[in-house]
Amino acid sequence: MLYWWLATIFFLLTIIGIKMPSPIVHPVVCGMYGITNLIMALFYTSNWLPIFMMRYFLYSMSVFLLVVVPFILLALAILILMREIRGQQLVWRQYSNIALAILILLFCGYSLGDVLRIRQMQMSVMISLYSTIAIFLTALFISYVIITQVIKLWNRPQNAPLIMVLGTEIDDEGQVQNDLRRRLDKAFAYYQQLSKEQQAQVLFLVSGGNPTAEGITEAEGMSHYLLNQGVLEHQIIKEPSARNTDENFKFARPFIVHAGRQRSLVVVTSHYHLARSAYYAFKYGLKAYFVGARTNWIAWPYSSVREYLALLLLTKEVSFLSILYIIIVALLEV
Template structure:
């Protein structure tokens, strides 16, 4: 059982960290490392048992991994094509396709390097494979913890419900994505009200260059048209991105009630990154997500992950340099 000690220790660290602060990306990484250590310990015990079935089990695992990789590539490719058909040809909508081609490119490079075994190809393959494993690990950590974060219960009491804005159709109309956020915001508000609270709902979003009115005003009008009381709505109409949404909403909440608690509402794919930003700007509250169309979710998660990589660019750049240097060492040793 000693082999499982690192996994148990990491899981304990994860539990304590989540209790202290849920809104940390390090929670996702620690959980991923705990699972990785547990799988490593399981494999070690399997190999050290010297059972005659070990080669068959290892072969089955390799075959399963190959099939999973093929299914992943096909899924990403089909999702990318569907995104282009439904959402149009935009760089932000190409992430699924680019991910599919990146996986194929890395696999092809590894195969060619294994066949030709030239020093340069071996070094490049080591670096490319290492980078692929690093980013794949981080992405799996991100997806799994984002799923767990989205399952957290909404606090029993809150003074504000903040709904984050997004673009408007034709400069005036609330799109389905934003309507989903507003519906979820109403549900959270109603639940908090039933528990004896009287929260204020803040619609947060400024006016873009192609919009005829601030997003927050269109959001408020949409809520009032759906029967929500206008006197319970506060508009934050200066923000241009998620961080400003939260900063300017925080100013409104602190001015009204310095010891406030809040619930922030966005779409489910965006909830965890919004929570990371909320922690950075010291918002007192949690973030919840509203449903998103299934075809839109994979591409959106890739976009959110890319944004998180940029937010933690210094540590990621350092890891990339280390991995590339490992590739150089492999080339030198060849």
């Protein structure tokens, strides 16, 4: 089956991306889709009991999937259209993404029309098709969770690090909140486990803009928190302009390059945010190690799903081509 071949190709590309870094071959993306295709291959060929039970569960939910999945695809297609129209990507890439989104929109409209008219002959095909798309989206989420763990367990640097903490929400008074406090505590705990000699050489790079009503940026709030923890002022570098993860790495890159090669870059962020952070670090040519901070268990499901959707949009070309392949195969079987 094609899924086995795709898994093999993506895993080979992952190895190539790690060994020979290139802006075209991203190891995080290739690894994630390699795992996704491996799960898809196992799902359709394995008789292992957990996989069989999952297969049975999804087929038993076929009517629900028939209604829900088209709306998920519609939402994704509309989001992509909005991003591409406002975006500043290369023209050919922008047009190709818009074309993919329009194809998905047309298919969703066609299939929803079939459901409303209840065409008996095509209903079974649509149920099978949307079940397969649901399996693909589920496999992609599982691969996101797995790749996050792999990033977290990657080798640790030996020399004194430049510890970069990615910003997030602060309150109106400039005090760090929830996720950001956990990130800073994790960064400080990492700093404390280093030798005294390494601690003296460590620099903290706090990145985040989004000023409050009083003009206090995330970087300033983080700097104040670290100073209260006992970090020396000359060890803290502030990057106060970034509004999102992309800009965190884009605007921090000059500081990182200036810090020199004698320091290893260690990025501290929330656990659920590791995969997207690794994506942008690679995008800007930064070799980094990643440390994940825990998230409140109540907020974890929402944060993880939101992050998964963000990754889905980042890798939209591969995602939509995979979905189009599923659609074409299903239609050829009619």
